[in-house]
Amino acid sequence: MRKGLTMERIPVSGPWITQKEVDYVSDAVAHAWYGNANIYLERFESAFARYLDVRFAVSLPSCTSAIHLSLSALGIGPGDEVIVPDITWIASAAPITYVGATPVFADIDPKTWCLSANSLADCITPKTKALIPVDLYGNMPDMDALRELAGRHRIAVIEDAAEAIGSEFHKRKAGCFGDTGVFSFHGSKTLTTGEGGMLVTDREDLYRRALFLRDHGRPPGDKMFFNTEVAYKYKMSSMQAALGLAQLERIDELISRKRQIYAWYQSELANTKGVTLNCEPPGTKNTYWMITAIVDSNYGIEKAGLMERMSEKNIDCRPFFHPLSSLPAYKALEQAHRARSRNKVSYEISPYGINLPSGLKMTEDTVKYVCDSFKAILKS
């Protein structure tokens, strides 16, 4: 075992914070009050919109709230169906329940692990009002096929780019392919504000509605505290925005580091048979939020066992997402029951996948140690 590496656990994820972030946050703590209260929020939102080349960006306390506001702004509610991939974090789907609509869990594509266009087509009904494709672990789905189907059936699209800042499909950035796009800045993400999120859109109606809904149902600038609807309190703080702005100004560096970490993994694992890592199909750019390995079932070890064995070597991993339709949270839902028999790919892949450590502080030596440990476990 490599000297020194046994002392500290290797975290599965984590940010890269420099003096720039410390300076911006300190400045916000000291000065972003009174007449300057919104300065960092405005700078972060406009820089984010410019980065993505979209018209509007709305900072929020989380990506979950961005999905909730997207659904609310689109007017989705009871009696409506919203399609999500079966494989994603529950945050992609939970807001569908918040607004009283029904989640429909579609299968994933075996290569991209993102929503499959064929499965989407099978899940569309006259009740389908929206679709939430997820750019899983930084991978991009076939956006052309998904958007063609959505357009043909007049279904709104909320692109869940929580895990994919900077990823691209045919030179357009993740988050730009829907009526809204949503991002997470949780501490594990490539760009972090601790906790936080962003809703982006080119549609002015959705932008205005999101601003209204995030501030207890009153328009921006209202000085009379006169609420015309019961809504939500979903606002980011200036300190978070300052941290986000500093991170955004370093985004190319953060993404290059993620891609470098992936390249190290790829060269270490290239010759290991029966191990598949995240893909980057032609015409796409993957920012590899989580380096993910699917192991062939012939190895006879599933994700929980793999995680346990890696943990013995001081390496923290995460399980590839369980199909949402398999979770106790959705046990009673008829749609989950249907998904369990329909979504063959989700159920085939999920048991054999783990996220390997890919925190932004990873070094080549650490990646080598992780890969040596992983290969040793597979051989044993």
Ligand SMILES: Cc1ncc(COP(=O)(O)O)c(C=O)c1O
């Ligand atoms: C795919 C996906 N969607 C949504 C979210 C929710 O993000 P947040 O934790 O900022 O609400 C996450 C967070 O991990 C995610 O991975």
